Amino acid sequence: EIVLTQSPATLSLSPGERATLSCRASQSVSSYLAWYQQKPGQAPRLLIYDASNKAPGVPDRFSGSGSGTDFTLTISSLEPEDFAVYYCQQRHKWPPLTFGGGTKVEIK
């Protein structure tokens, strides 16, 4: 099973600041990694797929990069609605499809 480790667990930032979230895989997942955003009481929302492709309707301030075992989700300038929990997920080798433990982006 491919284990995804996200860091940091919590990121405390102010609106307008840049957020950099990390996801590290226990073995290569090529570019088969996605990022999701989840707000309280809601289902996760697909933001990025295949490491760097934005899902429809995702704002330009979100970008993804990386390949192999190291991936990054960047939010260039945080908007109030971006404070949420973010998860990465791999589809390179499954079953199982696996998620990371999440990074909470909170208001400083």
Added chain:
Amino acid sequence: QVQLVESGGGVVHPGRSLRLSCAASGFPFNSYPMHWVRQAPGKGPEWVAFISYDGRFKKYADSVQGRFTISRDNSKNTVGLQMNTLEPEDTAVYFCAKAYGDYFQDWGQGTLVTVSS
């Protein structure tokens, strides 16, 4: 627009069974694989089961293999999850999700399953 509506959750004793259902609309259901994903309280999502667009292929997480069965009815645009021999560790919100290349493109609102004596 895509709509996925789960139902069937509730409180159940350990060892008992429950069947979840997900009604889909707004897309050609019989062309898309579907998944069930669950999320325990305060935890991250956990993939549970997959079914191919035609129902021929199914995959399960080890934690539910042999206890849960995924199914679909393309004539009714529904996907189901039969959960047997439930354990307290199965307590979670269960989401159905429309697949996009083995990612989860669209999600329902979820249905809560609580396994407790």
